[in-house]
Amino acid sequence: MSKGATVIEILNHLVDEIESHLGDDLDIDGIASATGTTGYHVRRMFSSLAGMPVSEYIRRRRMTVAAADVVGDEDLLSIAVRYGYGSTEAFGRAFRAVHGVAHGVVRRDGGPLRSQPQLRFRLTVEGSTPMDVRIVERDAFRLIGHATRVPLIHSGANPHIQAHIASLPVEAHARLKSLGDAEPSGILQVSADVDPDSTEGSELTYLHGVAVSATTSVPADLDTIDVDGGVWAVFRAAGAYPAALQDTWAATATEWFPSHPWRLRPGPSVVAVLDRAGDFSTATTELWLPIERS
Known part of the structure; x- marks a missing residue:
């Protein structure tokens, strides 16, 4: 595949490569580079569009195809090695994780089995929901505040984040507001060190x-994230919170990136709350995502 391919073409090419190398350790970074993009961007787009990390899809496809061999008479070690596992124990754990039963049960009874169909990505253009986005170039800056490690939760409010914010004294918020002197302005919700596969539950x-x-001089008791200079896509969302923000986040992968000559680059994602109801049931927010030219 030539460089300059669309996101959808690149993901379908990756699916074909996975299918041709189910027993191998696939070089996703190499495949992405050959098509003019990055492994980071491919992993993030795959996870967003498929609803699972590419690593999980590979495991499900391996075990789906391997099931046909398990019901036969071939020795299990040979089957395990064929699909990239060094022992029947490791193969058995992966098999049970996908199918919910041991391979011995399937060999004896022929099932039950859960299959993972081969994915095929398509872009459906509806145009019913215009996206409010602007492109901003920023010099290097810092994000300062109170940091913690939390699990990734895709839908609904994250109770771990809520607990972290609730633990901060009222005066801490006022202090932070007085320290902010750059865009994005206001109190920010920052997610950093995110697993490129965006695996649910990953920290x-x-x-x-x-x-x-x-x-800017930073007080010693605050945490700091240094942010490189570069280009950002800033998406505005308004409505029920956090649903409208999460819908916009999802739409960046399903609608915006496949249609524009930009890709995600490593860096934190930042949410700025521009306005909100007193109970936070509704809000107007800006989602800042670090991007670069494809």
């Missing part, structure tokens, strides 16, 4: 804080 760093210039 990330959450920082409740503000943006300051790279030269």
Whole structure:
């Protein structure tokens, strides 16, 4: 596949490569580079569009195809090695994780089995929901505040983040507001060190804080995330909170990135709350995502 392919073409090419190398350790970074993009972007887009990390899809496809061999008479070690496992124990754990039963049960009874169909990505253009987005170029800056490690939760409010914010004294919020001197302005919700596969439950760093210039003196008791200079896509969302924000986040992968010459680059994602109801049931937010030209 030539460089300059669309996101959808790249993901379908990756699916074909997975199918041709089910027993191998696939070089996703190499495949992405050959098509003019990055493994980071491919992993993030795959997870967003498929609803699972690419690593999980590979495991499900391996065990789906392997099931046909398990019901035969071939020795299990040979089957395990064929699909990239060094022992029948490791193969058995992966098999049970996908099918819910041991391979011995399937060999004896022929099932039950759960199959993972081969994915095929398609872009459906509806155009019913215009996206409010602007492209911003920023010099290097810092994000400062109070950080903690939390599990990634895709839908609904994250109770771990809520507990972290609730643990901060009222005066901490006022102090942060007084320190902020750069865009994105206001109190920010920052997600950093996110697993490129966006695996549900994987840990990330959450920082409740503000943006300051790279030269601003930072109090010693605050956590700091240094952010490289570069280009950002800023998506505005308004409505029920956090549903409207999460819908916008999902739409960046399903609608915006496949239709524009940009890709995600490593870096934190930042949510700025511009306005909100007193009970936070509704809000207007901006989602800042670090991007670069494809």
